[in-house]
Amino acid sequence: SPNKERTFIMIKPDGVQRGLVGKIVQRFEEKGFKLIAMKFVQADDKLLRTHYAALKDKPFFESLIKYMSSGPVVPMVWEGLNVIKVGRSMLGATNPADCIPGTIRGDLCVQTGRNIIHGSDSGDSAQKEIGLWFTPSELHDYTHHSEKWIYEKKK
Numbered sequence: 001s002p003n004k005e006r007t008f009i010m011i012k013p014d015g016v017q018r019g020l021v022g023k024i025v026q027r028f029e030e031k032g033f034k035l036i037a038m039k040f041v042q043a044d045d046k047l048l049r050t051h052y053a054a055l056k057d058k059p060f061f062e063s064l065i066k067y068m069s070s071g072p073v074v075p076m077v078w079e080g081l082n083v084i085k086v087g088r089s090m091l092g093a094t095n096p097a098d099c100i101p102g103t104i105r106g107d108l109c110v111q112t113g114r115n116i117i118h119g120s121d122s123g124d125s126a127q128k129e130i131g132l133w134f135t136p137s138e139l140h141d142y143t144h145h146s147e148k149w150i151y152e153k154k155k
């Protein structure tokens with residue numbers, strides 16, 4: 001079902017250090033998305049370099065790895081209708097200066113190099129990132145009692 005689309009969202013070390021975990025999780029819960037997996041981990045170097053492999057030739061790559069290693073992160077999987085696209089719009093643009101107020105980055109941070117959160121940008125990257133950060137047994141399926149109020153009943 002289209003409601004079962006999944007995306008990978010991760011609160012970066014500055015989001016954790018600034019005490020924004022609860023607020024960010026709350027935004028996804030309130031929107032109506034379903035939490036499938038979440039953990040609190042210090043990511044190792046190899047995992048981060050794999051996660052950001054597409055950026056390995058960028059001038060900021062090493063500082064990005066250092067930033068992402070500076071403390072624990074909160075990787076999550078969220079499920080719901082159009083969650084990849086909607087998740088990205090909830091995050092706002094990569095550069096917080098380009099984000100409209102009301103987005104997570106637009107409301108809570110100011111700089112690209114400290115932009116507090118990551119979200120998959122496509123179905124392909126969502127699938128790759130979920131597989132990189134979680135084992136299948138860490139992805140939980142359960143009854144989310146609000147769903148019948150979030151989605152119209154199919155005739």
Ligand SMILES: Nc1ncnc2c1ncn2[C@@H]1O[C@H](COP(=O)(O)OP(=O)(O)OP(=O)(O)O)[C@@H](O)[C@H]1O
Nearest residue numbers: 055060064093094112113114115117118119120121
């Ligand atoms: N010019 C830059 N200077 C410093 N850090 C940057 C710069 N551009 C990107 N980054 C960092 O690298 C991350 C990944 O960059 P990318 O271009 O893939 O943006 P994004 O897809 O919006 O971000 P994310 O993948 O974290 O959601 C950014 O979120 C940011 O933390």
